Amino acid sequence: MTRFALVLFSILSTQILAAQEISYSLKPIKIAENTYVLRGSDKEINTSNGGHIANTGFITTAKCTVVFDTGPSKLYGQELLKVIKNISSKPICLVLNSHFHPDHFLGNAAFEKSSLKALGKTTQQIGRHGEHFRSNYYEALGIWMRDTELTPPSEITKKQFELGGHQLSILPFSGHSGADLVLFDKTTGVLFAGDLVFHNRAPATAHTPGIAWWLNDLEKLKLLNAKTIVPGHGPVTQAETAISSTSTYLTWLDQLMKASATEGLEIMDIIETDIPTHLNNQKMIRYEISRSAIHLYPKYEDAIFE
Amino acid sequence: MKILKYLLIINSCFISAWLNAAEDPFKSTFWEYVSEKHLEGKPYYFDDRIKVSGPDFAENSAQVPIRVDAIDFPSEQIEKIIVFVDFNPISHVLTFKPVQQVQPRFSTKIKLEKASPVRAALLDKQGNWHIGGVFIRASGGGCALPPSGDQQASLQNLLATKSHVVPRSSSTRIKLKTIHPMSTGLQAGTEEFYVNNLTVLNEKEEVMAEIEMTAAVAQDPSFNLTSDQNNQFFLVELEDSKGNKAKKRLE
Ligand SMILES: [Zn+2]
Numbered sequence: 001m002t003r004f005a006l007v008l009f010s011i012l013s014t015q016i017l018a019a020q021e022i023s024y025s026l027k028p029i030k031i032a033e034n035t036y037v038l039r040g041s042d043k044e045i046n047t048s049n050g051g052h053i054a055n056t057g058f059i060t061t062a063k064c065t066v067v068f069d070t071g072p073s074k075l076y077g078q079e080l081l082k083v084i085k086n087i088s089s090k091p092i093c094l095v096l097n098s099h100f101h102p103d104h105f106l107g108n109a110a111f112e113k114s115s116l117k118a119l120g121k122t123t124q125q126i127g128r129h130g131e132h133f134r135s136n137y138y139e140a141l142g143i144w145m146r147d148t149e150l151t152p153p154s155e156i157t158k159k160q161f162e163l164g165g166h167q168l169s170i171l172p173f174s175g176h177s178g179a180d181l182v183l184f185d186k187t188t189g190v191l192f193a194g195d196l197v198f199h200n201r202a203p204a205t206a207h208t209p210g211i212a213w214w215l216n217d218l219e220k221l222k223l224l225n226a227k228t229i230v231p232g233h234g235p236v237t238q239a240e241t242a243i244s245s246t247s248t249y250l251t252w253l254d255q256l257m258k259a260s261a262t263e264g265l266e267i268m269d270i271i272e273t274d275i276p277t278h279l280n281n282q283k284m285i286r287y288e289i290s291r292s293a294i295h296l297y298p299k300y301e302d303a304i305f306e
Numbered sequence: 307m308k309i310l311k312y313l314l315i316i317n318s319c320f321i322s323a324w325l326n327a328a329e330d331p332f333k334s335t336f337w338e339y340v341s342e343k344h345l346e347g348k349p350y351y352f353d354d355r356i357k358v359s360g361p362d363f364a365e366n367s368a369q370v371p372i373r374v375d376a377i378d379f380p381s382e383q384i385e386k387i388i389v390f391v392d393f394n395p396i397s398h399v400l401t402f403k404p405v406q407q408v409q410p411r412f413s414t415k416i417k418l419e420k421a422s423p424v425r426a427a428l429l430d431k432q433g434n435w436h437i438g439g440v441f442i443r444a445s446g447g448g449c450a451l452p453p454s455g456d457q458q459a460s461l462q463n464l465l466a467t468k469s470h471v472v473p474r475s476s477s478t479r480i481k482l483k484t485i486h487p488m489s490t491g492l493q494a495g496t497e498e499f500y501v502n503n504l505t506v507l508n509e510k511e512e513v514m515a516e517i518e519m520t521a522a523v524a525q526d527p528s529f530n531l532t533s534d535q536n537n538q539f540f541l542v543e544l545e546d547s548k549g550n551k552a553k554k555r556l557e
Contacts (some may be wrong), residue, residue, distance in 0.1 A: 301481070
């Protein structure tokens with residue numbers, strides 16, 4: 001191609017891109033009676049996935065619809081609303097945010113404000129860090145974020161209730177982010193676990209109060225005897241499989257950091273560590289190890305210092 | 307790499323010519339500026355033996371871990387190693403002088419204003435610079451929080467130093483962390499205040515390594531060094547920009 005043609009081509013393709021309507025092209029997957037999931041991409045947020053990396057979902061009860069997480073942007077929230085309208089004509093009565101990470105709540109901007117609910121601590125965390133997240137996302141995703149205003153949820157008070165034929169419980173945990181809400185539907189056995197559970201996708205540990213804490217939460221989740229888990233990231237699967245995917249990784253990471261701190265190793269040694277073969281199925285593992293090394297490893301080092 | 311070392315022994319002039327790749331591998335727009343500022347007008351070469359590593363992205367731009375490793379460079383030929391960051395307002399981060407019994411290899415945490423090449427330049431005894439570097443993106447995913455750090459907290463225990471010394475078969479790992487705000491003075495109402503000298507000594511109080519810092523080193527500076535001796539303990543002497551001093555036994 002001549003230089004002239006190349007320039008012409010790049011001008012044209014930019015124009016085509018600008019003219020094209022961006023869309024998340026959401027495809028709901030039915031995972032149980034009245035229960036649907038929108039699978040996020042197991043990648044970093046980027047301009048092709050528009051920030052849709054977390055799973056979202058909803059339960060269309062006979063009375064009204066419950067939404068679990070709202071995705072990364074107003075556009076996402078609007079498309080999620082359309083998906084729901086296509087499946088159920090009932091109103092949306094409850095929109096939950098599992099925790100304060102931006103891939104889970106920035107879509108709030110598309111929903112009725114009074115329906116938005118989260119744990120009390122989550123509302124505080126969003127108040128403190130929400131604007132910063134929103135601007136991070138604008139910078140990384142550009143046009144996907146248009147009109148996304150920060151729309152904070154209010155604290156949820158009702159934790160156990162029957163809704164249109166579904167027995168629902170909302171349970172508070174803290175292992176992933178300090179305040180992690182899960183939604184358990186006893187009627188279908190589906191547990192919306194938020195980011196307490198990652199399945200075949202390496203867990204993000206930047207804001208954990210401690211891995212021991214998180215592992216303890218996973219033990220409690222097991223006791224719910226859920227059938228199916230909708231993890232925050234990674235494919236929907238049997239509860240046991242998803243929980244053990246998360247705990248296997250976390251246990252390995254915890255041991256690696258403890259042993260490395262004892263040996264006097266440094267952050268870069270963690271970042272460059274060899275990944276054991278049994279963890280090869282964990283997507284984004286290099287990326288998450290690097291983040292964990294930076295955020296968590298100094299705590300392990302501090303514990304060893306004289 | 308083996309061949310390279312071999313050639314070096316035979317003919318160091320030839321090697322200098324061979325290494326002469328004067329073009330910045332990062333093609334940084336600031337290269338001309340930072341090279342003039344830090345390289346004292348001496349000849350320089352981009353040299354694979356000077357390895358700088360860091361994460362792909364900073365995650366916390368106030369505490370970015372880096373490692374500088376010049377273990378493949380003949381240690382008796384090393385005068386000093388400087389670390390600088392093209393796009394930092396304070397581009398010079400530190401100068402490391404290995405004196406004796408210490409490997410030309412260290413890690414620390416630095417501040418990163420924005421995505422930038424982070425470079426280590428080794429000055430050899432002939433007066434030539436050998437340069438390596440790594441490019442670090444300033445932010446990670448969208449979940450990164452703004453850099454935090456309570457500088458007031460560091461004032462409480464100024465120059466208090468914690469350490470961890472791990473003897474190995476023929477070397478010793480030394481890890482130390484000293485409490486200091488390391489203020490850049492770039493924010494309104496703050497003044498520059500940082501540790502400027504850190505000296506590591508052996509049991510006989512002989513200097514092993516000297517590190518000169520700027521406020522571009524992260525708050526509560528931490529260093530990992532490796533001694534090629536099997537010492538039970540080491541000493542560190544610290545001095546900050548206001549003349550506060552401390553001496554601490556590392557064990
Ligand atoms: Zn999360």
